[in-house]
Amino acid sequence: MDFCESINKLPNKEENTLHGKSILKTWNMTDEDIAAVANGAAILKEMRENNISPKMFESGIAVSMFCENDIDMKFAFASGADLLGLTIIDIDKKLKNNTINETAAVASYMADAIGVCENKFIEKSSRYIKRISDAVKDKKEKGVIAQKPCVLNLGSDEDSPVQTIADLQYMAEHFGGIENLKGKKIAVTWAYSPDGTRPLAVPQGIVSLMTRFGTNLVLAAPEGVELMPETYERAEKNAAASGGTFTRTESMEEAITDADVVIPMNWAPFSFLEKRTELSAANLGSYIDLLEHELRENNKNFIDWEITEEMMEKTKDGKALLMHDIPVDITDISCIRGEMTAQVYNANVDSLLAEAGFRPYVIAAMIILTRSEDARAAFSAIAERATRRYF
Amino acid sequence: MDFCESINKLPNKEENTLHGKSILKTWNMTDEDIAAVANGAAILKEMRENNISPKMFESGIAVSMFCENDIDMKFAFASGADLLGLTIIDIDKKLKNNTINETAAVASYMADAIGVCENKFIEKSSRYIKRISDAVKDKKEKGVIAQKPCVLNLGSDEDSPVQTIADLQYMAEHFGGIENLKGKKIAVTWAYSPDGTRPLAVPQGIVSLMTRFGTNLVLAAPEGVELMPETYERAEKNAAASGGTFTRTESMEEAITDADVVIPMNWAPFSFLEKRTELSAANLGSYIDLLEHELRENNKNFIDWEITEEMMEKTKDGKALLMHDIPVDITDISCIRGEMTAQVYNANVDSLLAEAGFRPYVIAAMIILTRSEDARAAFSAIAERATRRYF
Amino acid sequence: MDFCESINKLPNKEENTLHGKSILKTWNMTDEDIAAVANGAAILKEMRENNISPKMFESGIAVSMFCENDIDMKFAFASGADLLGLTIIDIDKKLKNNTINETAAVASYMADAIGVCENKFIEKSSRYIKRISDAVKDKKEKGVIAQKPCVLNLGSDEDSPVQTIADLQYMAEHFGGIENLKGKKIAVTWAYSPDGTRPLAVPQGIVSLMTRFGTNLVLAAPEGVELMPETYERAEKNAAASGGTFTRTESMEEAITDADVVIPMNWAPFSFLEKRTELSAANLGSYIDLLEHELRENNKNFIDWEITEEMMEKTKDGKALLMHDIPVDITDISCIRGEMTAQVYNANVDSLLAEAGFRPYVIAAMIILTRSEDARAAFSAIAERATRRYF
Helix, strand or coil: CCHHHHHHCCCCCCCCCCCCCCECCHHHCCHHHHHHHHHHHHHHHHHHHCCECCCCECCCEEEEEECCCCHHHHHHHHHHHHHCCCEEEECCCCCCCCCHHHHHHHHHCCEEEEEEEECCCCCHHHHHHHHHHHHHHHHHHCCCCCCCCEEEEEEECCCCHHHHHHHHHHHHHHCCCHHHHCCCEEEEEECCCCCCCCCCHHHHHHHHHHHHHCCEEEEECCCCCCCCHHHHHHHHHHHHHHCCEEEEECCHHHHHCCCCEEEEECCCCHHHHHHHHHHHHCCCHHHHHHHHHHHHHHHHHHCCCCECHHHHHCCHHHCCEECCCCCCCEECCCECCCCECHHHHHHHHHHHHHHHCCHHHHHHHHHHHHHCCCHHHHHHHHHHHCCECEC | CCHHHHHHCCCCCCCCCCCCCCECCHHHCCHHHHHHHHHHHHHHHHHHHCCECCCCECCCEEEEEECCCCHHHHHHHHHHHHHCCCEEEECCCCCCCCCHHHHHHHHHCCEEEEEEEECCCCCHHHHHHHHHHHHHHHHHHCCCCCCCCEEEEEEECCCCHHHHHHHHHHHHHHCCCHHHHCCCEEEEEECCCCCCCCCCHHHHHHHHHHHHHCCEEEEECCCCCCCCHHHHHHHHHHHHHHCCEEEEECCHHHHHCCCCEEEEECCCCHHHHHHHHHHHHCCCHHHHHHHHHHHHHHHHHHCCCCECHHHHHCCHHHCCEECCCCCCCEECCCECCCCECHHHHHHHHHHHHHHHCCHHHHHHHHHHHHHCCCHHHHHHHHHHHCCECEC | CCHHHHHHCCCCCCCCCCCCCCECCHHHCCHHHHHHHHHHHHHHHHHHHCCECCCCECCCEEEEEECCCCHHHHHHHHHHHHHCCCEEEECCCCCCCCCHHHHHHHHHCCEEEEEEECCCCCCHHHHHHHHHHHHHHHHHHCCCCCCCCEEEECCCCCCCHHHHHHHHHHHHHHCCCHHHHCCCEEEEEECCCCCCCCCCHHHHHHHHHHHHHCCEEEEECCCCCCCCHHHHHHHHHHHHHHCCEEEEECCHHHHHCCCCEEEEECCCCHHHHHHHHHHHHCCCHHHHHHHHHHHHHHHHHHCCCCECHHHHHCCHHHCCEECCCCCCCEECCCECCCCECHHHHHHHHHHHHHHHCCHHHHHHHHHHHHHCCCHHHHHHHHHHHCCECEC
């Protein structure tokens, strides 16, 4: 099988710096960590396509904690965990009345993985995920739990490592290797959506991750639709270090022209999200409604930020790779005016869906890499055992 | 074991016309397809009773999509899928904001089976299930997904193949073989229920399926309480082809007299369901309430359509097989006046419950037959392996 | 491994009186039954810590039926069942429209274990669980179901055997063996909570179980905050038989002084729960609100029933074992005034969480003991097979 060679590139006992860790942000991971996850995911995908079961757990629990009903990512987590033999238990809300300590401990007694999605509140959301991670670590050290589950960030206010590493690998496969991303123009562009309140995790995560690989990344957004300021600094530093560039523009067209990859998406301005976090802490729900209303009204000024066929023709040879973390807001299909036209969507739908299909494998790879001291040996054992997934 | 001989009757590689297919309506299935499902289910039941595990998946997802909370069928799907080693993921509502394409793809990336129940809207409901099935097929052809899950109709506006094939097999076992259904009088009769809005899937499915086996099927319903017109045509054609008869009456007593099998159930008139579909599409919720109210008021004219002990005495030798897709509306137990009296229910409860217990096996058989090219070989492998289900 | 010797103490085919039974109340279980569950749980915990999988089911369903969202116990049930290879299906509410007969049968067709939590209504709740248990037994006898799932009480109006046996084993491990509980002073004390409507299952269960082992158990509660009267009689009889004592007091301080174990918790007076059951049966929801309001107002008279550091200093050598079935109402953390201060909670949190972590193993032990004729052989087979839980 093709994957045998890939397995040899995975980190062994001495090299696996992810072992025992939580996965919270890609910028806390080394390039080797990221390559290991992407590579591990690609191997798992190939294994499944060849009917080889990577089940590494006879039994075990994967706890899924979602702030909102992000069904796509929930499904990805469930599918990825199931592939390894874990059973999903949903804690839709924080355990009622429980302290974070209790929640983490109760979730950990029998868990092998905990996936948390909590993206609505600036700072608070990542702090929540971090506290779960810290509590798990503490309970293991105190002997309250016997085995430490890994904690995976499935989407915070800051980053979405599963989505961005899946995208990185998808892009890498498209261009024939991660090294070929060097010099590629990647347009990350804000696009209009009637919703308008989407979190920053994916745009920030994409900008922070893709600039590490020598790309020429252009970020386009209307005036005032900002990400967290540290994202720009991080992207500039990454670009400088990797021999790429990071530029910003207020013109979608400028970003898209000659781009090799186009990644349109909607997000809410950082200032709006900060304000909403503040109002929410003060229990001022009706003012949140007003704030969201005003945002949506203001967004109507940018209704032309839409990916059309004309726009796509301006890209490199008119055939850039179009990427999106579905669901897409599609003009005339899911809304009157959205992120892209139905023509563009229909022309790219199979690629968009294939991109999203990679997430379960990224999650499964993260679980193996954080739980196995010698990840290379774990993958080798799976390959040698070669149990059929179904017959 | 008894099932060894039965396994040899299952379709092999050349014969298995269900492989790669969706199961949407029994009238799109050949007699051999139906016999294979019924036979496969009976084998799986016997295996489980002999503590043999038919687990054919090491890991894998069964996606369950239910329009309403049909807990009985949901449970049957979950149990049947679990028997084969699949993990259930519920998508209670359509993936929010997702197109059907996206829903189908997201559900399919890692799924081995998708069960859909969507029975509320005339035409629209089966179209929805069909579109999921088509999208899955399309995504497989386009290479977006590596393995094609089977799509099972767990109840549409038109048919409920799981329920009806389970009933067929239950009836066949009662009379000592499917061939013994020939000449049997089967009374399918409308019965009063305070609800009154039940879908047509089961009565239409029963009438469409049982007439294929030489039965004398009598359908009784009050004036105006119609099924879809094509159901009658189909039943007549089936009866003519199989050497049986299909007749309609507006008298429960006439239907029941000398019947070998009595199948009472409540359903809403086709005209009502069409009207409700139209009002729903126009978002006229309060008029739907009125429409349902009027239906219930009108149904009170037929409050005597109830299976009583006297009625049961009129059946063949006073001991017809009583069947029902539970839950039953039982007079004095679950409502003031229902489909049957408490006496009749209590006298037949064990048989009614045994009937319902067959559904998980039918679902599991459908999954094996649609997913295994050579179903006979798959069952043989399970029998030879003879892994204990528990110890 | 250490557990080999323990396995030899488990009941074999001749001794296992739990086989085929439901587990409803500890006072229907022999001392040997209780020791077998506690011992079995300790073995399973050690096995998991040594990466040995006690999976005894290749496939199978554990049905979880919860009256309310008791997430901690739900999680424990799911984790314990998963450890043995069972898949959880939740029936959050009783199957809509179904009779108990139908519910039990539908749940049983493919189930290996049914866990029921129904604790809100005096008498009715245990009767409900009993009826499920009886229906399952009846359906097995009538041949409707092939294999009889065990029925476990996960919390009723009367008892909570999972919680109390977990606590017994935790206490026994703390004192170096169940025999060392003899002569220990155990303070079970009511404590203030802003909720105030908690069920009696745990306090009654603790008092009923711990008095069987020669302890000096003191029960403290404000005047009028009674348990069911039969609890006192049972405790007195147990104490007399086991050479311990059972006393009651209206002073928390008296109970706590020189105690070896302190178990604070809040519960509602029996008279309140009886009244609420009556009002609920009469559908008098707004009077229930009033009744609960009055209870909470009255409870404010007992706001000083709080475990403080000063209180803990009065215990034996100032270092009693503090126990609680989390979540705890913690002053200044989860509420303004609660069962214990934040200082006490923080000083004891790891022990409290370790205590709760034992429940999944108790549940798994109950499933093995009720499902395996020869439980000793089942555990031995698991130990000999020694399948790794993960690699």
